[in-house]
Amino acid sequence: MAGYDFTKIEAKWQAHWQDNQTFRQPNPGDADFVERDPYYVLDMFPYPSGAGLHVGHPEGYTATDIISRYKRMTGFNVMHPMGYDAFGLPAEQYAVTHGVHPRETTEKNIANIERQIKMFGFSYDWSRRISTTDVEYYRWTQWIFLQLFNSYFDPAELKAKPISHLVHELENENYLIGMGGEIVFDTYGLEAIAEEVPLTRKWYELSGEEQHEILDTHRLAYRAEVPVNWCPQLGTVLANEEVTNEGRSERGNFPVYRRALKQWMLRITAYAERLLDDIEDVDWPEPIKLMQRNWIGKSTGAEVEFAIDGTDESLLVYTTRPDTLFGATYMVVAPEHPLVDTLTTAEQKSAMDTYIAAAVNKSDLERQTEGKDKTGVFTGCYAINPVNNEKTPIWVADYVMMGYGTGAIMAVPGHDTRDFEFATAFDLPILQVVQPDGDGDGDWQGFVGNGTSVNSGFLDGMTTPDAKAKMIDWLEDQSLGHGATNYKLRDWLFSRQRYWGEPFPIVHCDECGTVGLNDDQLPLELPPMDDFSPASSDDPDSPPRPPLGKMTDWITTPCPLCGKDSRRELNTMPQWAGSCWYFLRYLDPKNTESFCDAKIADYWLGEGKSGGVDLYVGGAEHAVLHLLYSRFWHKVLFDLGHVNTVEPFYKLYNQGMITSFTYRDSRGIAIPYTHCESRDGKMVHTETGEVLVESVEKMSKGLGNVVNPDEIIGEFGADTFRLYEMFMGPLNASKPWNTRDVPGVFRFLQRAWRMVAGDENSPALLTEADQDDVEKLLHRLAAKVGDDIEQMKFNTAIAAMMEFVNAVFKNGAIGQSQAERFVLILAPFAPHLAEELWSILGHGESMAYEPFPSFDEAMLTDDTVELAVQVCGKMRGKVSVAADADEATILAAVQADAKVAAHLEGKAIVKTIVVPGRLVNLIAK
């Protein structure tokens, strides 16, 4: 018999699976569809980078493959697809510097990463493969964008509806237009006063232009002026992460300017409450739920109006602590606040202009990294505190953000840390209005918790929650304010000044305004281009010019509404767009009529229940953005009737990061693996012999600690690689890769091979008849492994299989049917080896759909159990008793034990604790 030739075996079975379409999963309606329970296992699809796969990718993929294979063996139809999130910056940057079209680079990278993924023998249904860059894919990304563009959020029903419905309601005058241009949805309450106060206009009273504007400001996809990091030299807008602390671009170190640009936004804030509520119904790790809740950041408090002294204007502030209104000793407005000019007096104007110019040009990061040093400028103007009519100075300071609340605060330095720091820095009065609970003279300065109101007029003596409620009532009675809810969540900035992304299916028409393409005009393909560099400029005030701006022929196109010349939108969509809905396209990837057939989606995602995908595995780095964006899109699709589940992902599991050992010399310099070697169990520098210090860090090229999967597979095979990554530790823990440990699992697979197939030196251990001693172990193994797979505890499942094989070698023999069952248990983990052994055991077909071995409950228990015996809590011995022995029998056996008796000598037993099946503790004096 030949030895374990993994190279041959793995090639053979991968070809077999591919040739026989073993893992193609038919949809309902397909001729070969068999009705079974559906199970949808999804991986976060990779970005096909030029560097290819790193060892972190196959960790999650192996876990989902084990689940997929196990689910097939336990009678499910398994949806297990793979694809590529292939739009993105690197391909475009490569195009800029090397003149290679991003599509070319992308296709090359996909080919490489797919080759790598296929080496692992994952059981994907490759017929469902998609890439977000496929025209037939992004056609539907554009279509979904148009759904957003053509929808608005109904504030009464809290759901998206077609914008045509809004127009209908406006035309029928069910909704009116307020003087500020806002839509008055609730005309019911208004009717009573409408006659005396003509606050509203009717739809027909508006000009065409006004009508467009009203609609455009209510769409789920709308355009707004948003401050962004504009880098003229790079000709693009940068993410915060791409801007250095010095306010320069990470790439090229060019200056970055904060500038307001007209950008596409998606109204995710409308869904804040539903995103918050529905997260209760999904099976996600609690920390991830918490992160999403914190990101949405709901808070309740009040909006309060402060009259501005000497003018008719007023300043609206949001506070979570209306109970501290009596302690407000100054006000702060954000530098971007529209009232700043009005508020600033002539004497203060020049100081203010300087301050605002500096503040506005700071990146968010800069504004935040200045630490605790508070800066600000007095406007020279005062507001009137509505509760006590005190004059309170109004300041401008950049610690208040325009993007949150009303962009203005009442500062209560006595009970807010930031206000306290600011007041200290500028010598502003600090008043106590809350008394901490407990002994009276505790330090109240900077106390931000709940307590009892003091120095607060009608609130005195009330607890903080009561005082909040009382104050809100009072404000509402006096028409000075009202209770309010706020979210940290902001609308999603959805446009990029780049080439390699989905073009917006939008034109700008002088007559009709912003117009969406018709469905039959999709896909709107990216126009071919040779030169991808964005227009660069030294002038900070140069207008942004996306790469598509160069396509002069392409830009001008007939307006879908009026047919006159209109200009195409030149921005493209962000990478998140394609990844928001890819799990839907997998279900029906070839459909040309819709993004996914509803019946097919209903089968795989279910109907009505909260969640869709049964299991979604990926890194925790996507905890907020991707998962939140995807949930948002899904809810919009749900509202518009395109999907029937409220949530996209029912169960989420986060794999941990695979880190790497890094070796540093005495100077702290990381020594690449190529210059390290192990001597006497210590890692030393190959040349100098210096003993190196080991630490665990992220894999990165710079540290020389990157592990390449190709090399490991070449040396040990894919099954070993899979097994090693699963054996390293719990899937959700971050853990260091250690190539030194790989041979351990390789040896296990070789032993499994020799057990069943033998090799030149040792015969197989197979016997025709089953081995009694092995049978019980096998049942326990089946129970343990099945259980561990369900709980995603793959490391302990593998340990159990190792113990089993070790025990069989001790026993010296295993029955044919027992070997078969063992191989089936091993199959989800090491499928190539298992298939080969399965065929050696005499089976012609693939084992992929063989039932997972069952177990007999009776085989899991023993007749006798060993109990640990403690005397006064200390381990003193062990006794064997019948499993069903009563307490008296057990105690008799325990006291008969010589060692135990010795420890009991001269003492009287005062208490006995018997834990059935586990231990006996005797307390003696």
Add this chain to the structure above:
RNA sequence: GCCGGAGUGGCGGAAUUGGCAUACGCGAGGGAUUUAAAAUCCCUUGACCGGUAGGUCAUGCGGGUUCGAGUCCCGCCUCCGGCACCA
């Protein structure tokens, strides 16, 4: 600063959730086989005292609850991840 997670042998980790701490694997040491090596197999391996009996001490540190704590409670320390002037 805030939020979240984690600290167990030389290393990765296990421990039925309050019940025999250190499963499984790596590494290390010794032995068998071999001309030799690789591979394979066997033994030892938390620390300390002692002899392989036996004992004492060990799950980041200090307290506590309990017959019993890696697990629960209180107070610290360290590391990792995320967010950050969010009113």
